[in-house]
Amino acid sequence: MAAPLLETVSESLGSPEPAVRLILSILIGYPCALLYRRLLFHQPATVIHLFHSFSGLALAAFNFGSQLYHSVVCVLVQFLMLRLMGRTVTAVLSSFTFQMIYLLAGYYYTATEEYDIKWTMPHCVLMLKLVGLSFDYYDGGKEPSQLSPEQKKAALLSVPSLLEVCGFSYFYGGFLVGPQFTLRSYQRLVAGELTDCPGKPPNSVVPAMKRFGLGFLCLLIYAIFSPYYPDSYYQTAEYEAQPFWYRCVFILLWAKIGLYKYVSCWVIAEGVCILSGLGYNGVVDGKHQWDACANMKVWLFETTPLFSGTIASFNINTNAWVARHVFKRLKFLGNKPLSHVTSLFFLTIWHGLHSGYFLCFSMEFFIITVERQAQALVRDSPLLTRLASSPLYPFIYVVQQFIHWLFMGYPLVAFCLFTYDKWLKVYSSVYFCGHVFFLVAYLSMPYLRKALVPKKERKDKKQE
Template sequence: MGRQRASRPDTRPTHSFPEPSGPSCTVTAPRAPGCANSGEVAIAGPALPPRPVSLPHGSHLCLTNARPRPLPTLPRSAPPLAGSTNNRVGLEALGGPAANAHAVGGPPAGIGGEATAFCPHSGRGAGGPRGAPAVKMASAADGDVGEALEQMRGLWPGVEDLSLNKLASSLGASEQALRLIISIFLGYPLALFYRHYLFYKDCYLIHLFHALTGLSIAYFNFGHQFYHSLLCVVLQFLILRLMGRTVTAVLTTLCFQMAYLLAGYYYTATADYDIKWTMPHCVLTLKLIGLSIDYYDGGKDRDSLSSEQQKYAIRGVPSLLEVAGFSYFYGAFLVGPQFSMNHYMKLVQGQLTDTPGKVPNSTIPALKRLSLGLVYLVGYTLLSPHITDDYLLSEDYDHRPFWFRCMYMLVWGKFVLYKYVTCWLVTEGVCILSGLGFNGFEENGKAKWDACANMKVWLFETTPRFNGTIASFNTNTNAWVARYIFKRLKFLGNKELSQGLSLLFLALWHGLHSGYLICFQMEFLIVIVEKQAASLIRESPTLSSLASITVLQPVYYLVQQTIHWLFMGYSMTAFCLFTWDKWLKVYRSIYFLGHTFFLSLLFVLPYVRKAMVPRKEKLKKRE
């Protein structure tokens, strides 16, 4: 940066640059803060100390590229290549200390500024509207940075300031998280394009659009690792075609897709939550398993299927393009929701609309879900610096009073779910806008748009029961597990066993960390105890009369909500901290309160029931 000088006539010599011999990028240079005269900028190279360069008023800084050629890779200590932009020249603070390292502008502009220029040869823009990035660069996903960006980093220190990583850091987020959010919101312009240009077009064009946009989103987020999903989609198509509608095809799909997912978890696992290719792959795994089961049902006689199975059974033979479009639909590829192949095909065929022959009137319903998602996003963004997972592991948390530790876990347990609520509400809006969210009509003729709803927000926020939270949270995934796992285990003849195996499947589907197993084990235990307690209160005359006292209802509700969210937080502790050493540390700090409370109730409630439920009620229940 140039040194601050007192105002005086400019009598110093003007440093001239060689006459450019090839294509050039011209950047208008206004006065930079800290420089005495207009046109004075600071240029620094790795081999030379930063030095001021005086340019006359209205002059231009011209960086030339003698001939277009690939960017060479230079070591960090390489000297600059004179007369070329392909060297390690860092333009430090063109436009002030707060400006991006490659932005051109005055003090009011954080990134960018008033002066604007564009270099058609390099594809880089300099300057732009206030607050706009001065240089546009494309970079690959974290861990797979493209060669161009790597070369630029070697040649031009500070170019990473223009990347999404810099923007993410300024927002207090990771680059992966920012890419995920951008990709989710990108669904809205894609849905608008689909509505206006493709809604009633040929099916193959729609499948192609969905497949290409989904693959592009996968590459934007995960770089070359998008091949994992592509490989599984192609192999799944081959399984359907080669094995047909057989039990062998279903079992092969289940084993292969789950094994591939679990192998991905194993080889990419860390002690923290990372956004990697396995995140959308777990969504894809359920899609492909469900596809194989529906395809198998399509070969059965209709009378042998339940009404639900008849609804989802696939009678035709899907093509590779159809399977790809179904798998990569941009509104659900990254974080869900789940939907069936038959429902997707109705979208492609133009059937998912409340006005036949026209695009659906779904803009307002979509904007409502988007707005609600933004409310949760803002709330989570504002509170996330103050309510963190790390505090549960801190010494300060351990030294707090027991009641404080419990209350923090209660608040944290509710708050930690908001990031999931945000994503699902926003993606639901995308599905509604495209028409995929259409779910028929109500009795009064009003269109329903909840086919892809993953959240029942009002129930989630108001229910005092664990079963209510389960029924309101991640509903499409829960419905998938109920349809393809729980109900298919009916042959076991034991509802609790079927439920336990379903929860075990869910735990493995989430990952290999011990925290997932502990979380779903707690869910199983809590649901059983809650059912026993509700049955006891309902069948005991004494408890039933106490529960019906109107004036005490607010007290009951407050107590239920406190117990509900305290032990939801207790269960989510293991889910979010993953590894046994972390969640065990937190559980020790509160003396394994959740396990102690519910295991005690599990053994005590049967004796309480014997004492408080009359024999007549028991006999009537048996009858």
């Protein structure tokens, strides 16, 4: 009976059935969190782990059927690695290698030329959780003086039980689309420590409903406007027949609307985490914070004119995971750009094996490099500094925001169209304007510095 009903709902909404199942599964997290608050908050840890494990497995079965065995296999293998290999570098490397190869094999054997909601979608979230678990267990065997503050916060002092690892892996608030959180945070949730009133469920209903409302608004925007900006339009003769300016503006609007698909899911899922208590983040300036599981800074995302600002506001927990477990762990290389490139390469293959991912993240690296040089130029040039604080700034902001939104969408063309033949066709139709713009900017920057930065300033910079 459920299947025909879902088919009817998906047809009426004009959305694929897997997408409807996913949204429903995220929403089911709210009654699960209420059930936990009302009936299970004071129950023993074993009962809570069982509830989280079985509710997460039920969501996996609802979305992916028998393919849920992929996650079960990886969770069991990870637990055995922790138990049998202990706190060793070998355990960390083995965990990383096994979980990454399993995910990439999944991408390879299930790949199509379209974006499909299949078992690999939550599995990439699970892969980060399990590899992070091996890092945190390894850190638990080090002296506290050897750890950074964030490593101390996440380090595991004892090996977790299988039931604990299952509850952590399948927790309904983060299994399908994230966010990322550590086992230590999960342990504190189960122990009833993540609350603003000790010994009682947290007063988090209002903060959770605010995030739900915001997420639902983003979902509504996406549902209303996305039919006007389909990916398939790029491959039509009609798109090619449009004037150059129209094709560029279409990329801008298509990307802006398309990203709400991710924003809505993450913000609604964050509300589930807040309602359960996992989103509690202590007290700052006398106010209780509920942003421990924030995966989006929506206001920053909407208002920043900087590419770095968009990155800082988007998929926050995944970026933080990569910074903590990849970028900072490569400190021994003594080369920040190399660590940055390696981190982006990891993010690329973590997303999948399509050529579009490689182009997107290489463009991201290049764009951020140029933006940092431009920011340094504005900071060092008295003329540009005055201009940035002059009454003309609102006009400059509008121009900068247009450039930002346009070229934020430009790399996403490759990210969303996946294959070489599709994204090449689109980039050719706009004459590779993004590549040209940033290449010209990069090559022009030394000459602009000579023209706009006083010689004394340039000498001081060289000496630094």
